[in-house]
Amino acid sequence: MTLDTEFVRAQFPQCADYPEVVFCSNAGGSFVAAPVIELLNHYNSHTRVQPYSPFTPSRDAGEAMDRARAGWAEALNIAVNELTIGPSTSANSYVMAQALGASWQPGDEIVVTQQDHEANIGAWRRKAEERGVTVREWEIDPATGLLDPEDLYRLLTDHTRWVFFTHCSNIMGTVNPVAEITREIHARSPARVCVDAVAYAPHHIPDLRALDVDLYLFSLYKVYGPHQGVLYVKGALEEQLAGQGHYFNREDPAKRYNPAGPQHGQIAACRGVLDYFESLHRHHGGSDVDDTPGRMDALHRLITRHETRLAEPLLDYLDHSAKVQLLGKRHCRDGDREPTIAFRPLCQSSAQLAANMQADGIGTESGNFYAPRALEHMGIDPVDGVVRLSLLHYNTTEDVEKILVALDRTL
Secondary structure, rough: OOOOOHHHHHOOOOOOOOOOOOOEEHHHHHOOOOOHHHHHHHHHOOOOOOOOOOOHHHHHHHHHHHHHHHHHHHHHHHHHHHHEOOHHHHHHHHHHHHHHHHOEEEEEEEEEEEEOHHHHOOOHHHHHHHOOOOOEEEEOOOOOOOHHHHHHOOOOOEEEEEEEEEOOOOOOEEOOHHHHHHHHHHOOOOOOOEEEOOOOOOOOOHHHHHHHOOOEEHHHHHOOOOOEEEEEOOHHHHHHHHOOHHHHOOOOOOOOOOOOOHHHHHHHHHHHHHHHHHHHHHHHOOOOOOOOHHEEEEEEHHHHHHHHHHHHHHHHHOOOOEEEEEEOOOOOOOOEEEEEEEEEEEOOOOOHHHHHHHHOOEOOOOOOOOHHHHHHHHHOOOOOOOOEEEEOOOHHHHHHHHHHHHHHHHO
16 A cells, blocks of 8 residues: 555645745654644643543543543553653753762673664763763774674673663664674673654554663654654662652652653643544544554555655655765665664765755755764764755655756766
């Protein structure tokens, strides 16, 4: 089945607002689906009171928040008390670094990668330095920016407490085999696993039980939703982690790792992302009786086929150009390449090329995208950085044709 992009784009009001611009900066933040906007407007217009009291608007507000939390727990195949919805992935990472690091001791070791953006490196590194913990780096290939799991396995010891890595780099665009890597980590060491999915979740909402990770984080404002971050903490960890909110909220799973407290209307609106997915599933022949993880898998197959058609001509063009250095895999043949495509111009600055493309109506950006360590390891100036073209399923083949014309002209 082919994705009906006309139907998809009708669910995003922003698609009609600026028809002269091809929006390809999605990795920094996606368009917002109409059901999300409707739920947030309804909450602010009718139920913006302190939730969970018996009087009507308060009760309705609490029920809207509960609907969102229950829906996301079902979509991720986790228990609702394993879910925290906080301000962002960066904030959630910082909070969890305090919770995890409280028990770290000198002699302990953690592993981080250079492939991640700083939100999934900096918080853990700072806490390790504070606690006297050894940080081992799982290094990327300096030519491609990719990770080799065998390099990781050689770093694991009996002292490894945690391994932190990304599901998909926000610059390289290549998906790491999380389930396989996690299985090997658990078999070779006592380490637990934390995966950052900010660049993966916009393309697929995974089954976290199948991945068997211990922590998993992503940002809903990159997944068609409000500015919130999803945090999964495996239930078995609860007794080992210090709560990060008020002491009297220690047993409240919605507040345990959210020291700022839940942002009520934003959380209620998170349900709108799932409402959008449900309507997309039905429009393409799906059944209402399908469970949510099943819907996510079906949509993943549908969306991946479309996004592969978007990525392939761009990758082919850049791979065969003598004027750029393409980062990550050069093709989608292995089924592990998302349409997040970064490259370094060789004959001009990234900033200048991005400005030229923007003048042609291409909504792209340049810089290090919060991943300066990765670029430095590849010998790329992190100040000028790279140009990034990041597409999602509401982009079209016509968008790609316009990008190619602008690329050809400015290169």
